[in-house]
Amino acid sequence: MQGAAPATVRQALDTRNPLIGTRGFAGTVDGALVRDVLGRYPLFSEAGTPSVFSADPTDLREPEAVPAGHRRTEEGDTRVWTLPNPDPYVAAERAIETVRAAIVDSVDDAGEETDGEVPVAFSGGIDSSILASKLDGPLYVGGFAESHDVEAARTAAGALDREVNVVEFSHDDLVRAVPELVRATGRTNAMDINIALPLYLVAERVAADGYDRLAVGQGADELFGGYAKVAKAPEDPRVDAETVRGATREVIASLPDQLERDVLALRAAGVEPVAPLLDDRVVETALRLPGELLVSGETRKVALREAADFLPDAVRERDKKAVQYGTLVSRELDRLARQAGFKRRMDDHVGQYIDSLCE
Incomplete structure (x- = not known):
């Protein structure tokens, strides 16, 4: 579990409290994957296989992000937490x-x-x-x-x-x-x-x-x-x-x-x-x-x-x-793209340049 103790995450699950006093969390608890309401820590599982998971998507063949505020099991994703919408301060x-x-x-x-x-x-x-x-x-x-x-x-x-x-x-x-x-x-x-x-x-x-x-x-x-x-x-x-x-x-x-x-x-x-x-x-x-x-x-x-x-x-x-x-x-990445022949008149010229650097 990243960011919080498992006991704290269990309390958040039991109470459905999205802001329980952490700076976020993500990981596995009681056989389920969970990620806090703001997604402050990344978490992924292998597509179709929640039992295979990692905080680093490069560890997986087909990484699938756990949505923020959700619990993921073999049955699918379930939203657990939503951000509260309290009345604004008066003073x-x-x-x-x-x-x-x-x-x-x-x-x-x-x-x-x-x-x-x-x-x-x-x-x-x-x-x-x-x-x-x-x-x-x-x-x-x-x-x-x-x-x-x-x-x-x-x-x-x-x-x-x-x-x-x-x-x-x-x-x-x-x-x-x-x-x-x-x-x-x-x-x-x-x-x-x-x-x-x-x-x-x-x-x-x-x-x-x-x-x-x-x-x-x-x-x-x-x-x-x-x-x-x-x-x-x-x-x-x-x-x-x-x-x-x-x-x-x-x-x-x-x-x-x-x-x-x-x-x-x-x-x-x-x-x-x-x-x-x-x-x-x-x-x-x-x-x-x-x-x-x-x-x-x-x-x-x-x-x-x-x-x-x-x-x-x-x-x-x-x-x-x-x-x-x-x-x-x-500005400078745009300049490099144009120097490499990817002109601004082209559709998504910087994106095309990025793709070329990764080939």
Whole structure:
């Protein structure tokens, strides 16, 4: 069982409580495969044979993911857990106090588990800055030399009185890493590979420096209203919801697919992710936030920014680019595709280039 003791998982099964006080779990208990409601740990079984399973899909001939929130047996998949839909907080001050307590406690607990010596994937945004302010391990940022993330990480680290290790990417790194990521994740689409590449390359450096864990800020954008499409709901066609709160629940539902990719990429590089902002305490609190504490005007992640009052204002208020753009990985992979003859007028030219690297 990954992530939790079997007794805890049995309690979650008995009570149908999806947020029982873990950072996720997946594995076998009493002859069944189970995966927590947010899919924070990946789990696969051989197609048609649940008794043959692994956390690594490359161990299996025909891996079939166990859906998040489900129990899998020989009889098939059964949904056990769904995310609660609690009423929102009425008092903003109480909401922000609760968010602050949840994030501080969860990050502090992660630090105690590792004696504080867990490296942090640090982009200079509020999510990774919360981790950097509470954990003593070294900070790492990755990107091409002129990238936004490298510069943002350097300035934010300075504001926190920390130093940051820069993992500078090259075209050779991308060409080498793409087939490795495709094999590890089973994914070939350009968006997934663009997102996974920076994680993978930074994690390789962390592993080479002798660490086997890496603290990441995964989940904060989904839980706290960090996406532009959420802020623009209901006008943005990328979400169906009529409200910011409803749109936030839509993107939270995308977490199992995203986390499967990210965890597999990080493990392939040699580290185990530590994701304090996906702790059940943080999730439970975030689900109760009203729309105005998710997005207000041009400001996203309102409650998280207010709660993180232990950070310098310049860091708290900083906007962050998506990792594939902030590191320039998306731009440079596109450049490599065009140099290899895969022009933009072609259908999915970057995807075709990815396929060519894996041949």
